[in-house]
Amino acid sequence: MTDLLRGTVALVTGASSGIGEATAAALAAEGAAVAVVARRRDRLDALTERIRGSGGTAELIEADVTDRVAAEGAVADAVRTFGRLDVVVNNAGVMLLGPALDAPLEEWERMVQLNLTGLLYVSHAAMAHLLAAADQDPRRVADMVNISSVAGRVARSGSAVYNATKWGVNAFSEALRQEVAGRHVRVGLIEPGAVATELSSHNRPEIRETIQQRFAGVERLQSEDIAKAIIFMVTQPRHAAINEILIRPTQQEG
């Protein structure tokens, strides 16, 4: 454990698997007290046990962030438990691909509700706390890190609504960044390419097959690769803001 985030509090959404889980562990290893948010309580339980077993501090918050009251409650719980909020990682997301023509509308609704609306609920609830932390020691700066995607920069056939949600995350993040930059809240974007997580498992079988074929022969990123990028972003000195990190597997072309 290092001490770069000692005395700070972080909240990570979607911490029960993949990028969020690795990020929560990495933030705790830097000394942050971490509130881990998702719906699967058993997975969060295992994560908090692991963090505590390594000498870190973690609290689980079972919440569906697409529910406005639950999202606001998750932020409030974190602040009630740890007294402040210095870092928010808006990571919870779902990717349901396939042709837009005749796509199940329910899939589009799930993506918009989680990737956009859920992120907005958490951001809205967290912002006052981040502004307060940015006025306080030990860092006098605070961070919101929003997990977008290569899909937030490159639109592809078969990815229309996922693209739309991640494009939305990018636009929201940049506009918000400009609003709060002068008050020492940094809003950063992480844009991963293919990472080996559960993300594609929620797709219909024929779509899973297409995704598998697209990345056949590509060695995917690991969640820890993304966690490292996030730690790099949030451990910069107060005067430096890494606004955006695009990170692909070496072999990923598009």
Ligand SMILES: NC(=O)c1ccc[n+]([C@@H]2O[C@H](COP(=O)([O-])OP(=O)(O)OC[C@H]3O[C@@H](n4cnc5c(N)ncnc54)[C@H](OP(=O)(O)O)[C@@H]3O)[C@@H](O)[C@H]2O)c1
């Ligand atoms: N993997 C990739 O290739 C890749 C590439 C680019 C960007 N990303 C982005 O990275 C982020 C994390 O994805 P991942 O790859 O780590 O996938 P993942 O393993 O499927 O993780 C998704 C996380 O979101 C949580 N979640 C889902 N619905 C939720 C809800 N309603 N409320 C709260 N939490 C919810 C899940 O937990 P519960 O089910 O327990 O709630 C899970 O912890 C997403 O935003 C994704 O778009 C991933």
